[in-house]
Amino acid sequence: MQRYERVASMAQFTVISWNYRDTPGDLDGKISQGYSYWEEALKSIGVKKYVILVTCNRLELYFYGNLAATSLFQGSVVKRDEDAIRHLFRVASGLESMSVGENDILRQIKASYETALERNLVNKPISVIFRKALSIGKQVREKTSISKGKTSIPSIAIDALKARFGIEGRNVLIIGTGRMAISLGKYIGKENPESITVCGRNPEKSMEAAGILNCKFSSLRNLKEEMGKNDIILTATTSPDILITREDMIASGSPKFYVDISKPDNIENLDGSIDGIQVLNMGSLENVMEKNRSMKKKEILVAGNMVEGEIEKTMRKLKEIEYDDLIAHMYRYSRLKQKEEAEEFKREISKGTDIDSAISAMANSLSKKVLSPYTVAFRKMIEISDPKDLSRFLSELKTAIHGEEFGDIDDILNI
Structure with missing residues (x-):
């Protein structure tokens, strides 16, 4: 049975958030600092129980405690108690995603919570809140159509590529070996390309990704050579660097179509058109996803109401936990004094x-x-x-x- 540490009654459930919508300028730099950095940041202000959520579009620190004055969290959005719970429930429901209704975020929240749980980094209130978030996220997807159709960034990117350039019979190069790159490969593999090649820095990871996709693999050292062989070049990495410049694209020839779903961008912005060369990046995809959002207004409203209905119940449950904890403490204190007097x-x-x-x-x-x-x-x-x-x-x-x-x-x- 999981044991939980007692929570001070005046502590607040808090989220510190950097995300694509509220803090786009700071997001990439904050994510690049890594999980361990933010663990140490929380510990430095006395936080012992927390869940850290890191995705390509958000970095969020959830914890019980009082936020000390520090420059570590400068530029973030901070929400507390009911507002923090509402935020997590909406994130879990896909309402705050760049692609509304996407399913990956629920898996990412579950993985983040389970990691914290395994490392004994959650107390009972945090556990109650996150379990409820996972539950409401699942209910929203089951009871509404918010997740119907293409909702993941890779699937939307491949649909746009197919409509603008075509995929069947094309040679495709995928730069990256992580989850997003593999997801791109799976979607594009259904469109009958002539060939797919995976290209990454780490040969073992490139080989592993190629095995999953049943395709060829190459090294990032051979990038320019591979670009010349392929019609479609896709990037999905966490590299902070530009991997393909304007000059690289011109030298590689045309016609070619580039798709960049990396954060930050791995392909240089063209700043104008080049005959026979097209680039689709996250900025372009955001317009597509905004159209999808406008088409799901009714589902968004229903999902939002479902979230609101669970917030009051959760706040009541947290109060019960606080009172139960106080009563248990009273009994422990009484037994201690009884022993002393005996x-x-x-x-x-x-x-x-x-x-x-x-x-x-x-x-x-x-x-x-x-x-x-x-x-x-x-x-x-x-x-x-x-x-x-x-x-x-x-x-x-x-x-x-x-x-x-x-x-x-x-x-x-x-x-």
Whole structure:
């Protein structure tokens, strides 16, 4: 059974986000710093429990805690509690994706959560929130048509390529060996190309990707030579560098079609047309995806309402966890004081104190020690709480202790 660390009652569920929509200028640099960098950043402000989500279009740090003043998270969007939960639920539902309704994001959230869980980096509230996010993401896709049709970036890119240039009988070069590159290869393989070649920096990964796609492989060192052999060149890497320049494209000849779904761009922007050469990059695809979004307005509205319906339930569940945790802490504290007083009682008896006096002293001391922190908290609550809310609370408390002498509530409130 998973054990969870207790959460301080004043801690806030927080998300720090850099994403393609809100912080496009900072996103690539933040992603390139890597998972370990952001782990250390969170630890540096005292965060012990967290989930880090990294995709090609977002870097998000989810945690329970209070965000300290630091320049580490400069330029980010920060959301807390209900707003942070809403954000995660919408991301999981595909509502915040560049390609609305895409399925990959749900898999990525699940993988990020499971990684944190395996490493004991989540507490019970984080687990509740992420499990609910995965559940609502699945429900949205099952109960609406938001994920119908082509929703992944590779599938949309291949559709655009097919419409503008054609694929059947063409020779295709794929630069990259990761998940996105393999996804491109699978989609393009269905369109009957003459050949597919995978090209990467790492020979072993290139060979592995070629095995998955049942195609040829080459080295990135042979890039210019491979460009000359192929009609279609696709890039899907995490390299921060431009791999293909304008001069490279001109030297490679035409007609050719280039597709770049890398973040950041791996193919230089043409800044004008070159006869026989076309380039499709993420900027071009965003226009296509925006059209898809406008066609799914009804589904987006329904999905958004489903998300909102789960937020209140989740907030209520988190309150229950907080209260249960507080009650458990009260019992642990009481047992500790009971043990201390029992030891003191034994010492008094060993010194010859008569048993009635020792019992009376133990009972008085125990009641004072057990009730002292709660008395302080109640007095503080009286100072800051709404009198009507406090009156209801005290009435419930009076009922719970079965009508024992408690004092007049109005006198306690001084109203």
